[in-house]
Amino acid sequence: NAGVTQTPKFRILKxxxxxTLQCAQDMNHNYMYWYRQDPGMGLKLIYxxxxxxxxxxxxxxxxxxxxxxxxxxxxxxxxLAAPSQTSVYFCASSLIDRAYETQYxxxxxxxxxx
Amino acid sequence: AQSVSQHNHHVxxxxxxxxxxxxxxxxxxxxxxxxxxxSPGQGLQLLLKYFSGDTLVQGIKGFEAEFMRSQxxxxxxxxxxxxxxxxxxxxxxxARQTGxxxxxxxxxxxxxxxx
Numbered sequence: 001n002a003g004v005t006q007t008p009k010f011r012i013l014k015x016x017x018x019x020t021l022q023c024a025q026d027m028n029h030n031y032m033y034w035y036r037q038d039p040g041m042g043l044k045l046i047y048x049x050x051x052x053x054x055x056x057x058x059x060x061x062x063x064x065x066x067x068x069x070x071x072x073x074x075x076x077x078x079x080l081a082a083p084s085q086t087s088v089y090f091c092a093s094s095l096i097d098r099a100y101e102t103q104y105x106x107x108x109x110x111x112x113x114x
Numbered sequence: 115a116q117s118v119s120q121h122n123h124h125v126x127x128x129x130x131x132x133x134x135x136x137x138x139x140x141x142x143x144x145x146x147x148x149x150x151x152x153s154p155g156q157g158l159q160l161l162l163k164y165f166s167g168d169t170l171v172q173g174i175k176g177f178e179a180e181f182m183r184s185q186x187x188x189x190x191x192x193x194x195x196x197x198x199x200x201x202x203x204x205x206x207x208x209a210r211q212t213g214x215x216x217x218x219x220x221x222x223x224x225x226x227x228x229x
Contacts, residue, residue, distance in 0.1 A: 004157075033217075042118070042219030043158075043205055058216065090157060101146065101208065101215060105158040 001026050004106035013069050013081040021076040023091030027080045031094045032065065032074040033058075033103065034109050036064040043090060051073055081113045116141045116209050120220035127195050128228045135190040135223050137205030146189040146208035148217070150180055153201045161203075164188065175199070200227045 007022045024033065030051050034045035035058075036082040045058030049068040063085060074093075078085060088110050092103040117140045127133060140144065146165050151156040166180025169181040179190045188205060205220040 040123075040221065042206075042221045043217070044219075045216055047218065092158075102148075102160060102163055104160070105150075107157040 001018065003027065004091055004093055004104055005090075006089075006106040006109050008109060009107070010110045010112075013078075014114060016083060017081050018077070019081065019111075021078075021089055021091075021111075023074045023075075024072050024105075024108060025091075025093040026072065027093060027095065027104070028071065029093035029095045029104075030041065030071065031066065031096055031101070031103075033092040033109060034064070034074070034076045035090045035092065036060065036085075037090060037108075038087050046076065046089075050065050078111075083113050086113045087110065087111060116207060116218045118126040118207050118218050120203075120205055120223050122175045123221070124226065126228065127228045129197055130194045132223070133190070133192040133199070134149040134197045135203055137175045137190065137193055137220060139186050139188070139205075139207045139218075141186075141207060141209050141218075142188075143209060147179075147181060147206065149173065149177070149188070149190050150204045150206060151201045152204065152222075157170075158204065159211045161190070195225070195227050195229050197227045200225055 004025045032050045034046040037043045044060045047066040049055045049093040055066050088108045090108050094101045094103045119138045148163045149161040152158050164171050176179045200205045202222045205224045
């Protein structure tokens with residue numbers, strides 16, 4: 001299994017541009033998450049999905065959109081990039097089994113907005 | 115609101131020294147507890163987790179952590195650090211909310227190991 005994969009690894013955007021960060025997992029996990037990590041900070045949840053067609057906001061959703069058309073993919077969309085969105089973005093997935101859950105993380109996408 | 119505190123922002127140890135990283139959390143309900151490690155330029159790797167049962171949990175790479183409910187703490191320990199342990203360590207609390215088990219992360223502790 002490849003686990004959780006993310007593309008691209010690094011991207012530079014100009015203010016106002018849009019882009020989609022890709023995330024895929026091949027573990028048949030039902031839950032998927034997007035986090036952002038700012039320098040010197042922990043990860044903050046942007047959006048999450050409990051299954052195909054179901055998404056919900058996390059702690060810091062403003063400026064982002066998500067969709068979940070398949071179990072495997074969970075893309076994150078930035079419509080109008082702003083310098084405040086400069087960050088490292090991590091995608092994660094998990095399988096809910098009774099009360100237990102462990103999130104598995106991708107390698108991250110580093111985004112710079114200038 | 116949930117919160118996770120890691121009071122040590124940067125720890126510097128000599129190789130073979132013992133390690134203890136503190137983690138305290140604030141949450142009124144049932145929690146799951148995790149420690150993740152992040153090497154430079156890499157994603158997060160799970161070190162260990164606590165859901166229930168024995169409060170002393172063993173993880174990978176010789177790490178262990180002890181859940182102390184009375185102190186709302188989940189401290190990470192390793193008897194003897196190796197240069198390869200240099201990384202950023204994150205404590206996280208999973209709090210079950212409607213529809214998902216969201217993770218709340220501490221701000222991380224950077225470990226530097228001097229050969």
